[in-house]
Amino acid sequence: MTAFASVAAEPVPSAAGTPHGLDLRINRLSRQFGDKRVLERLDLTIPAGQFVAVIGKSGCGKSTLLRLIGGLDQPSGGDIAFEGRNGPPADREAIRLMFQEPRLLPWQRVGANVEVGLPARTPPAERAARARALLGEVGLADRAGEWPAVLSGGQKQRVALARALASRPRLLALDEPLGALDALTRIEMQGLIERIWLEQRFTALLVTHDVAEALALADRVILLDQGRIAFDLDVPLPRPRRRGSAELAALEERLLTHLFAG
């Protein structure tokens, strides 16, 4: 985390010291839209710094869960506690959401788009330099002055990642951020996300419909079905994981069995 650490002004909890991640406890969480019950008394506990992948059929409520955690939506019942306290954390910048689309402001240059994610208290004089350092983290250091429109899909998504990381979030929720990318770019991005997660140790919640992606990245894979957690699988494999290894294949097999059983 070379460029990153030198630029971050505030004291950064190191991976070795106190955990940087935010722990999360979801208690009997429900959300319904009209008569449709999307989440029903869902319980989930995620320790600080864990990388959790959420999979499930389309429309099973993965995005709904993430939006509730990100504070974009209010539950119909139950609660979400961060570090043992109910309600959103005092520091709103501790949680960041990354969407399936990059959602960059087309009228702002790439650098300014990353600045959107910086903490409000960042002094104006430092903002540009910090945005540039963040872009360096995702390999786009020299593109700060460009319009988002000229970037490729994968590059835009990397800018969105830099923006999400700008406030050094303690929980990063990613809603199928790689869904629209081609296979090769996906693998690149997965490597990038894993590397940054290993450096910063935030709590990561990745929604994906790609079982292989979930297994390649996560410590734990959760299968959502009919508003609840249908299956909770630990992935105790060392990193970096080798794609196509026998262990991964076996776990993938188990997940797929559960996915199609429900």
Place this chain on the structure above:
Amino acid sequence: MSLVERSAWFRPGRGQARSPSRDPAGGRSGLARLETRLAGWVLPVLLVASWEVLSRWGYIAPNVLPAPSAVALAGWQALKSGELVHHMSVSTARALAGLLVGGVIGLVFGIANGLSSLSHRYTDTTLQMVRNVPHLALIPLVILWFGIDEEAKLFLVALGVFFPIYINTLHGVRTVDPQLIEMGRVYGMTPLTLFRKVILPGALPSIFVGLRFALGIMWLTLIVAETIAASAGLGYMAMQAREFLLVDVVVLAILIYALLGKLADVLTAALEHRCLQWHPAFHTPKS
């Protein structure tokens, strides 16, 4: 980081390679570029030239349509006497004042009704109803109210430019990508920042469309109003000239209207180009 990423990310030329290829005239010779620039002027120049020739040969009677040279001469004389500058500045001031008043009101209502459904519920129907009254039909009434004073012209121009700006601002604000607005909220933007950084820039292309429409209506309204009721301005100059059968001055006035309209259009295009640089349609290749 895998090898694939490195090679893809740090190849310096990869991104820049796109920009120059956007320039359609990029690799062509100076002569060809000159040709593309001048192509649009060939026809007008030919037309004016043949008009001049036909007038000189007597095919066009000077009391029907004076030769371009005669119009130019009339222009020169009016310019020397200071009359032309006076009338032009009066007309331009009216146009701008009307545009400013009507435009600001349209912008404010457009933004308010785009952002607040309450404001929209209470005012939009009324505004749409008023829109159906052609504003030029109000001229007799306006003359009764204001006489031929400045207020009459200001009122008519402002009324004329209000609607295109209102409608397009409203449309622009309402169609700003909701995903971007949600993003702004997630990133903790205050309502003011959200407006400044997301909603206004998102509505700007549409607002410019409204401005373009408004400019056309602005000149049209002014021409009609000045011809009917004014004591100065280009329209008044033309009407005066008509009484004295000075056809060259009448033609001069018409040409100047056209010129001012074109000027307003060019200025807006430049402004648009500046404000919408981010838009792929306006990208200028970076050097």
